[in-house]
Amino acid sequence: MANLDSWRGKWALVSGASSGIGEAFAEELAAGGAHLVLTARRRQRLTKLRRKLRSAHGVEIEVLAADLAESGAPQEIFAFTEKRGITVDLLVNNAGVGSYGEFRSSNVECELGIVQVNCSAVVHLTRLYLPGMVERRLGDILIVSSTAAYQAVPYMATYAASKAFDLLFAEALAREVERYGIRVCALCPGPTASEFQKAAGVPDEIVVNVEPADHVARVGLRALAAGEHSVISGFTNWVGVEVQRIAPRRLVTSAAEILFRPRQRG
Secondary structure, eight states: OOOGGGGTTSEEEEESTTSHHHHHHHHHHHHTTOEEEEEESOHHHHHHHHHHHHHHHOOOEEEEEOOTTSTTHHHHHHHHHHHTTOOEEEEEEOOOOOOOSOGGGSOHHHHHHHHIIIIIHHHHHHHHHHHHHHHHTOEEEEEEOOGGGGSOOTTSHHHHHHHHHHHHHHHHHHHHHGGGTEEEEEEEOOSBSSSHHHHHTOOGGGOOSOBOHHHHHHHHHHHHHTTOSEEEOSHHHHHHHHHHHHSOHHHHHHHHHHHHSOOOOO
């Protein structure tokens, strides 16, 4: 099993660190002795997490409130670390958003925001930090995708497509930069104990087999440390993806449409 102490004494940057899987990444990395740059929209939560982790583990922690829905946020984050002389050896692209419902009646700004946060910001942050990693021949990048990346998901069409982008981007990049000693991995969790489902408006009745966020974070970090290019968290999720691989794509999408179809309230 790969050692979670791989980043002891190094700096890790975690986006979307104020809750859920992002907060779990911060806790796991701090326990392993990593120094942290934590970024998310909610400064108060970041500050509270910083106090908690500093007290428990004695690591250095910097926080920056930034909204990755804004196109300039990745450059702002990069400038923040550059100004402080922080060398980021682990980039965790965790921040993500989604929405649930019929696409035709969705808020267009919300749908475009999904692409901005889940795709554009991931590309931008990775492009900013990767050259330094290659130059040092040292660095790791973890991109949080989803089991939704492996299939089309009606009523969450933009979200699933954005996570497919993340998965393929990570796997391609992993092969591209491994000769420089850089590790890249996509983490693909299923439903996870976090605020994501509520924020996206996903009904409780279709959220099943929920995994704890700390377990998901450990799966991702261990896979990255082991040099895996992608990993699915949870045996049940892995089986589901494997079944989808052999079933006709149209059948899988039709089954997902039935599962995710909005229920009439009456």
